[in-house]
Amino acid sequence: MKYPAAIQNLIDQFSQLPSVGPKTAERYVFYLLKSNPEKIQLFSQYLSNLKKDLKICSQCLALSENDPCLICSDKNRPETTLCIVANLQDMISLENTRQYQGKYFILGGLINTIENIRPDDLPLKKLTERIKTLLAANTNLEIILALSPNLEGETTALYLAKMFKNPQIKITRLARGLPSGANLEYVDEMTLGQALKYRHTV
Ligand SMILES: [Zn+2]
Structure with a gap:
């Protein structure tokens, strides 16, 4: 049984980060799922601006x-x-x-x-x-x-x-x-x- 794509895609992305294994990536995604929408919005905003403002x-x-x-x-x-x-x-x-x-x-x-x-x-x-x-x-x-x-x-x-x-x-x-x-x-x-x-x- 696989996770829905919205979850699995994020797990795959986090897994590519240094020192992050699939289990840790999974924890990150479920932590985000429990967070409030404002927090997730801010996170994604910082992420998409990371290279733009430099x-x-x-x-x-x-x-x-x-x-x-x-x-x-x-x-x-x-x-x-x-x-x-x-x-x-x-x-x-x-x-x-x-x-x-x-x-x-x-x-x-x-x-x-x-x-x-x-x-x-x-x-x-x-x-x-x-x-x-x-x-x-x-x-x-x-x-x-x-x-x-x-x-x-x-x-x-x-x-x-x-x-x-x-x-x-x-x-x-x-x-x-x-x-x-x-x-x-x-x-x-x-x-x-x-x-x-x-x-x-x-
Ligand atoms: Zn300088």
Whole structure:
């Protein structure tokens, strides 16, 4: 016996989300069935607007409501440090540590030989331009490679450190002590804040 299509279709959709199995998906749908219509209306409104109201910041490549985003357009944030992160989640995690005041750049991925993600697949031209602009306005620049301490993060960090080797640029990495193989987005704010504070030069 199958569920009516209205239920089964939603179960199938939820099942495709990361870490959601069919049983959990089923629970989500039955929870929604019991919710009041206003709540469901709001849920579906947020869902259908998810991509509609977002832009990509032309300076840091973050998803944002504005271009440039709030961080890039914030004159109080010094342009002498550029923190390179893999994705928006990592940027938000670093922001939540309240230990960092500079600017960001989002790679949108990491070099991964198994999944065939090569340096050419990353926005390195855009990153080079961004670094050039920052160097034109400031004599020195610190680039923080805030990448996860796993194989992909290490490979990408080595690649970038070599690529941007320049006497005007100090390249640093997050301090050791982060669990090896970890994903930055799952590291607690305290540990991440400490790793940022005690970062070291490459
Ligand atoms: Zn931005």
